[in-house]
Amino acid sequence: MSSIKLYYYPASGPARIALMAARLVGVPLQIEIVDLMKREQFSEAYLKINPQHCVPTLDDDGFILSESRAIACYLADKYGTDDSIYPKDIKKRAIVNQRMYFDCSTLLVKMRAICHPIIFNIENEIKENLRDDFNASLSVLDKYLENNEWVAGEHVTIADTTIFASMSGIFAAGWDLSYFPNIQRWLKNCSNLPGYEEIKEGAKIYGDLVKKNLKQ
Known part of the structure; x- marks a missing residue:
């Protein structure tokens, strides 16, 4: 190859x-x-x-x-050589797709609404309504993980790598996850995935940009 x-x-x-x-x-x-x-x-x-x-x-x-x-x-x-990563089964694949769409249409949008004004030095604090809005969406993610080890079921999929990589920047900025025990457990699982350390390095850069401009 x-x-x-x-x-x-x-x-x-x-x-x-x-x-x-x-x-x-x-x-x-x-x-x-x-x-x-x-x-x-x-x-x-x-x-x-x-x-x-x-x-x-x-x-x-x-x-x-x-x-x-x-x-x-x-x-x-x-x-891919492992069908579980992106299942051929139409219903299982639909769940993986839904989780990825949930990230790009909801989690990512709300994360950027918080972080980008801070990174680009427009804001120096997180507005309460934006914090609550993002946490409401994290609650949905936590619910997805309530009875599953991974976000789309029993096996790791590209939905997990997508959501983890997408959200890793705001998590690196120190977002409070104490109300989301299932997300905390899932993040520990993600630490064993291929590419985790590379993603963590990039996420730290993003997180540091946010923290640098936050009012202490």
């Missing part, structure tokens, strides 16, 4: 989603750093690859794909 290129920036949650999915599937990657802080995503060369000028982008022997969850699904479908 020839090496697949992943255009990546460690502080980017979506980029970490694609990376951790690849690690779970076991597919080799050639990592190409696109430094968002230096605006390398707007370079002429990168815009030819991805006109949306975002990370991640996958280049699999000339097949170009962006959007982290699409990349995760593609890698699992093409290179």
Whole structure:
């Protein structure tokens, strides 16, 4: 198998989603750093690859794909050898997809509403309504985990790597998870997954950016 290129920036949650999915599937990657802080995503060369000028982008022997969850699904479908990671069974797959959509349409949106104004120095504190809104969605995630070891059932899937990588930045910023025992247990399970340490390094960068601008 020839090496697949992943255009990546460690502080980017979506980029970490694609990376951790690849690690779970076991597919080799050639990592190409696109430094968002230096605006390398707007370079002429990168815009030819991805006109949306975002990370991640996958280049699999000339097949170009962006959007982290699409990349995760593609890698699992093409290179996965364990059907449980992204099940072929239509109902089991639907649950995995639903969990990933829940992340991108709800968890990620609410996390960004909190973190991005702080990272970009617009705010220096977390508004109570945003905190409550995000915690309400974490309560849903905690409920999904109430009778399951993993977010989509009994087996680890790309839904787990997606939600973990996506939320790892705000967790690294020190979000209070004391009300979410099932999430705490799940995070311990995630620490044994392939790529965990790489994801943790990128999440720390994101978390530190948040903590730096928070009013003490």
